[in-house]
Each structure stands twice: as structure tokens, then as C-alpha cells.
Amino acid sequence: MLRVRDLAVARGGRTVLEGVSFDVNPGEALILRGANGIGKTTLLRTLAGLQDPVAGDITFPEDEGAYASHADAVKTALSVTENLTFWADIYGNPVPDMIWDAFDIADLRDRSAGTLSAGQKRRLGLARLGVIGRKVLFLDEPTVSLDGFSVRLFTNFIRTEHLAKGGVAVIATHIDLGLSAPTLELDTYAASDRPARSSSDEAFL
Amino acid sequence: MIPLLRRDLMLATRAGGGFGLALVFFLIVIVLVPFGVGPETDILSRIAPGILWVAALLAALLSLDRIFALDHEDGTLTLIATAPVPLETVAVAKSLVHWITTGLPLTIAAPFLGVLLQLDPAGFAAVAGSLLLGTPALSVIGTFGAALTVGVRRGGLLLSLLVLPLYVPTLIFGAEVARRGVAELELTTPLLMLAGITAGAVALLPFATAAVLRMNLR
Numbered sequence: 001m002l003r004v005r006d007l008a009v010a011r012g013g014r015t016v017l018e019g020v021s022f023d024v025n026p027g028e029a030l031i032l033r034g035a036n037g038i039g040k041t042t043l044l045r046t047l048a049g050l051q052d053p054v055a056g057d058i059t060f061p062e063d064e065g066a067y068a069s070h071a072d073a074v075k076t077a078l079s080v081t082e083n084l085t086f087w088a089d090i091y092g093n094p095v096p097d098m099i100w101d102a103f104d105i106a107d108l109r110d111r112s113a114g115t116l117s118a119g120q121k122r123r124l125g126l127a128r129l130g131v132i133g134r135k136v137l138f139l140d141e142p143t144v145s146l147d148g149f150s151v152r153l154f155t156n157f158i159r160t161e162h163l164a165k166g167g168v169a170v171i172a173t174h175i176d177l178g179l180s181a182p183t184l185e186l187d188t189y190a191a192s193d194r195p196a197r198s199s200s201d202e203a204f205l
Numbered sequence: 206m207i208p209l210l211r212r213d214l215m216l217a218t219r220a221g222g223g224f225g226l227a228l229v230f231f232l233i234v235i236v237l238v239p240f241g242v243g244p245e246t247d248i249l250s251r252i253a254p255g256i257l258w259v260a261a262l263l264a265a266l267l268s269l270d271r272i273f274a275l276d277h278e279d280g281t282l283t284l285i286a287t288a289p290v291p292l293e294t295v296a297v298a299k300s301l302v303h304w305i306t307t308g309l310p311l312t313i314a315a316p317f318l319g320v321l322l323q324l325d326p327a328g329f330a331a332v333a334g335s336l337l338l339g340t341p342a343l344s345v346i347g348t349f350g351a352a353l354t355v356g357v358r359r360g361g362l363l364l365s366l367l368v369l370p371l372y373v374p375t376l377i378f379g380a381e382v383a384r385r386g387v388a389e390l391e392l393t394t395p396l397l398m399l400a401g402i403t404a405g406a407v408a409l410l411p412f413a414t415a416a417v418l419r420m421n422l423r
Contacts, residue, residue, distance in 0.1 A: 012320065016362075036364075049287065050283060050286060050287065050289050050422055050423065051423045052423075063289060064289065066287060067281050067284065067287045068284075069283055069284070070280070071279055071280025071283075072280065073279055073280040073281040073283075073284045074278065074279065075212070075216060075279070075281070076279075077216050077219040077220060077221060077222060078212070078215065078219070082212075082215070086208055086212045087206075087284075087288075089211075089288060090208050090209065090285070090288050090289070091288065091289060091391030092289075101381070132288075
């Protein structure tokens with residue numbers, strides 16, 4: 001479902017990863033690992049289409065990709081329900097009932113998102129993934145500020161609500177999510193330290 | 206577009222949303238002018254259309270940096286960019302919300318505040334009409350400026366410096382319509398020019414805004 005060939009990605013004009021190739025079949029996840037600054041976020045942003053790749057191909061069904069960054073994208077002035085309804089409306093979906101229990105936010109429904117704790121906000125941010133109904137998820141450190149219980153909730157959601165329904169997920173994480181999924185070590189794809197475009201000017205001067 | 210519009214209007218009217226901020230600023234500027242200029246009624250009534258326009262322009266400027274900055278800070282903008290809504294539509298929705306929360310209230314309030322400046326009642330319609338026609342351009346141009354400075358820390362000042370020169374044509378023809386309206390002169394030419402500027406800005410700038418957003422989100 002997701003096919004990546006010889007992908008090279010750049011950040012700030014420097015190629016950080018090159019030669020990245022992998023396939024993810026429906027119902028499978030892929031865990032990205034690598035040292036800080038190796039380019040996990042850059043890779044995920046490129047996959048999600050937020051920036052152009054330096055080289056290589058990314059193929060997945062059109063209009064099926066979705067991205068989740070470190071940030072929660074929660075509006076503190078709105079209530080929990082209003083936050084989720086907004087994303088559901090943008091994607092033209094109803095808010096599914098299972099979402100409240102899946103992320104344990106049923107009791108928070110009418111609370112203003114500004115009064116939530118960091119972990120609760122994170123759960124609300126992740127619940128967005130359940131209302132947008134996209135098949136290919138690119139998740140950047142989804143478990144930041146979650147406790148063990150919430151991490152299990154999240155893993156459970158990804159396994160039963162997403163992967164079991166034929167979805168695909170690429171997840172950058174430092175912790176063990178407990179998903180049975182292959183791991184891609186990005187350290188092996190680190191690009192030799194050189195600018196994305198020719199540095200001849202600098203060398204010449 | 207409708208969900209975005211609804212959410213942004215909801216955010217604007219909630220605590221800290223800044224709805225009414227522009228209007229209060231407008232009111233304060235208009236109240237301050239007679240203190241600065243002095244109580245001579247004929248001077249005040251002569252400069253009233255221009256003062257109302259300059260004050261409206263500054264008031265519109267006040268809330269520009271919030272247009273994209275808040276969504277950028279909490280990560281919403283990145284997610285909206287990957288959502289099935291074209292960024293052009295996002296730009297239109299943002300401009301429209303900015304106009305509803307600033308341009309529209311200013312247009313309605315201007316004739317009433319004109320009384321403080323001894324504005325001739327004959328000019329009420331022209332002042333309100335010129336603002337109604339001109340403020341959409343202010344919002345659309347401002348949205349473009351906000352997109353340009355979206356990733357810049359404390360970009361508010363830079364935004365003002367970028368946007369104010371772009372406001373000049375709107376100000377010239379808007380104030381001219383208002384001035385001629387008050388003096389009961391023929392106002393077709395500046396009115397058409399003002400309408401042309403607004404129509405051009407509304408038609409073209411959302412595309413520029415979207416292109417700039419794409420660049421800044423990269």
C-alpha cells in the first residue's frame with residue numbers, strides 16, 4: 001500500500017537521509033528508529049507531502065495520507081468535542097462513537113481543551129487520527145507525554161481500529177509500543193554530510 | 206471551507222479571541238484625534254473622512270499577525286495543509302473571518318464615530334460605503350502578509366512594515382471616495398478604482414497566500 005524507493009530527503013538545504021526504500025502492506029506498521037537529528041521528522045514530513053523529496057519515489061493511494069506531528073494541534077479555547085468535530089467536518093466524516101473510549105476521553109467531552117493536562121491533550125490530538133478516516137498514517141513521536149496506560153490505549157487503537165481495517169502506519173518512536181511491526185533503523189541511511197545542491201561556490205571561494 | 210469558517214469565528218468570539226479588539230482600537234484612535242487636533246469643528250469635519258480611513262487601516266492591521274501565527278504555533282496549520290482542503294480555500298476562509306471580525310464592525314461603527322469628528326451627516330453613506338468596499342481588500346492583503354511572516358518569531362512588526370505600503374492604493378481611493386462623498390462631489394471614478402483594487406486583490410491574492418504558505422511550511 002505504501003511503497004518508497006531510493007528516497008532522499010533534505011532539511012535546511014542538506015541531504016540528511018538517502019537511499020531509503022521500504023514497502024508497507026495493508027494492515028502493517030513500520031517503526032522508524034534513529035538517533036536525534038537523523039531525519040525522522042524530515043522523512044515523515046516528506047512522506048506526508050509537506051516537503052518535496054530530493055530524489056526517489058513515494059507511492060500510496062491518493063487522498064489517504066495523514067500526518068501527526070509532535071504538536072497536538074489542539075485549540076485550547078474550544079471544548080474537546082468541538083476540537084474533534086472540527087477535524088471530522090474538515091474530512092467530511094462523522095465523529096465515531098468508539099473514539100471516546102478508545103482514547104479514554106469520554107469524561108472530558110465537554111471540558112475546555114485549555115484545562116486538559118499534557119497527556120490528556122496528547123490523547124485528544126491522537127483521537128484526531130480516529131475521526132479523519134485515513135488509511136496511511138505518518139506519526140511523529142505519537143507517545144510523547146503519555147503514561148504507560150495511555151500508550152497501551154494508543155497501541156490498541158492502532159492495532160484494532162487502524163491496522164485490522166487494512167490501514168498502514170509509519171511511526172517514529174523511541175519507546176517500545178508493543179506492536180509487532182518491523183523496525184527501520186535510519187542510521188544506516190544517513191547521508192554523507194554534504195549540501196543538497198552543489199557547494200562549488202563555497203569551495204571556489 | 207465551512208468548518209474552518211465556523212471554527213475560526215468560534216475561536217474569535219471566545220476568550221482571548223480578539224473579537225472587538227480592532228473595534229475598540231478604532232474607537233480609541235477616533236476619540237484621541239480631537240484631543241490632538243483641537244476643538245475647531247471645521248478642521249475636524251474636513252479631516253474626518255481621512256482620519257476614519259487611516260484609523261480603520263491601523264485597526265485592521267492590529268489583528269493580522271493572529272491570522273496564521275496561532276495555528277502555526279500549535280501545529281494546526283501543518284495538519285490543515287495535509288487535510289483535504291486546498292490552501293487557497295484556507296486563505297479565503299481566513300481573510301473572510303478577518304473581515305467579519307474587523308472590517309464589518311468598523312464599517313458599521315464608522316458613521317457613528319464620525320459624529321465625534323464632526324463628520325457631515327451627508328457623508329455618512331459615502332464613508333460607510335467606501336469602507337464596505339475597501340476593507341475586504343485590507344483583509345485579503347493582510348492575510349497575504351500574515352502568510353509571508355508565518356514562521357517568523359515576533360513577526361508582527363515585520364508584518365506591519367510589509368503590509369502598510371500595500372495598503373496605500375486602497376487608502377488613497379477609499380479616503381477619496383469618503384472625502385468626495387462628504388463634499389457631495391462626483392465620486393464614480395475613485396469608487397470604480399476602489400472596487401477594482403478590491404476585486405483584483407480578492408481574486409488574485411488567495412493564490413499568492415497559498416503559495417507562500419506552502420513555502421513557509423516546507
